[in-house]
Amino acid sequence: EADIYQTPRYLVIGTGKKITLECSQTMGHDKMYWYQQDPGMELHLIHYSYGVNSTEKGDLSSESTVSRIRTEHFPLTLESARPSHTSQYLCASSEYFEAGPGEQYFGPGTRLTVT
Amino acid sequence: AQTVTQSQPEMSVQEAETVTLSCTYDTSESDYYLFWYKQPPSRQMILVIRQEAYKQQNATENRFSVNFQKAAKSFSLKISDSQLGDAAMYFCAYRSAPGKIQGAQKLVFGQGTRLTINP
Numbered sequence: 001e002a003d004i005y006q007t008p009r010y011l012v013i014g015t016g017k018k019i020t021l022e023c024s025q026t027m028g029h030d031k032m033y034w035y036q037q038d039p040g041m042e043l044h045l046i047h048y049s050y051g052v053n054s055t056e057k058g059d060l061s062s063e064s065t066v067s068r069i070r071t072e073h074f075p076l077t078l079e080s081a082r083p084s085h086t087s088q089y090l091c092a093s094s095e096y097f098e099a100g101p102g103e104q105y106f107g108p109g110t111r112l113t114v115t
Numbered sequence: 116a117q118t119v120t121q122s123q124p125e126m127s128v129q130e131a132e133t134v135t136l137s138c139t140y141d142t143s144e145s146d147y148y149l150f151w152y153k154q155p156p157s158r159q160m161i162l163v164i165r166q167e168a169y170k171q172q173n174a175t176e177n178r179f180s181v182n183f184q185k186a187a188k189s190f191s192l193k194i195s196d197s198q199l200g201d202a203a204m205y206f207c208a209y210r211s212a213p214g215k216i217q218g219a220q221k222l223v224f225g226q227g228t229r230l231t232i233n234p
C-alpha cells in the first residue's frame with residue numbers, strides 16, 4: 001500500500017467547531033490533493049497543491065482551507081463545521097507527472113460527521 | 116472541459132465469471148491518460164490499471180484488462196475469474212497529458228460502479 005496517511009479516520013464533532021484533517025505522505029511527492037466523497041458516490045476535487053506554498057481551489061466549492069508549508073504535509077481546515085460538511089474526505093498525492101501518467105495514491109480517508 | 120461517464124451504478128457477477136464495467140469520456144484532446152481505480156469498502160482507493168491514449172495496445176494487469184476504443188471514447192474494464200475480493204466501487208478517471216497547463220492535469224472521475232460478487 002502507498003505511504004499516505006490521514007488522521008483521524010473517523011470524527012464526530014458539533015456544529016461550529018474548528019477542525020483540521022491531517023494528511024501526510026512519505027513518498028516525496030510534490031503534488032497533493034483533497035477530495036470530498038459522499039458514501040458510494042463520485043469524488044469531487046476541493047483543493048490541490050503542486051508544491052510548497054502552492055495551493056489552488058478545486059472544481060467543487062468548499063468552505064475549507066488548506067496549507068502546504070512542508071512537502072509531506074497537506075492539512076485541511078474547517079473554521080466552523082456545519083452539518084453540510086458531513087462527508088468523507090480523501091487525500092491523495094502524485095508523482096512527477098510532467099513526463100508520465102501521474103498516478104495518484106490515496107490515503108484511507110477521514111469520515112467526518114457534524115452534528 | 117473533460118467529462119467521464121459510468122452508466123452502470125451497480126453490477127453483479129457470479130464468482131469465477133467475467134464482468135465488464137463501462138466508461139465513456141468526452142474530450143477534444145488527442146493525448147491523455149485513462150485509469151481504473153478500485154475502492155473496497157472502508158479501504159483505500161488503489162489503482163487497478165492505466166492506459167496511455169497514444170498506445171493502441173490494450174493494457175492488461177493479471178485478471179484485469181481494458182478495451183480502449185479511442186475513436187468511440189470508450190474505456191471499459193474487464194475482470195476475468197471474478198473473486199470475492201474484487202467487490203468494490205470502481206471509478207474510471209481521465210487525466211490530460213503532460214505539456215498542458217498545470218491546472219488541467221487533475222484527475223476527472225466518473226460516478227463509479229458498485230461491483231458485487233455473488234459466491
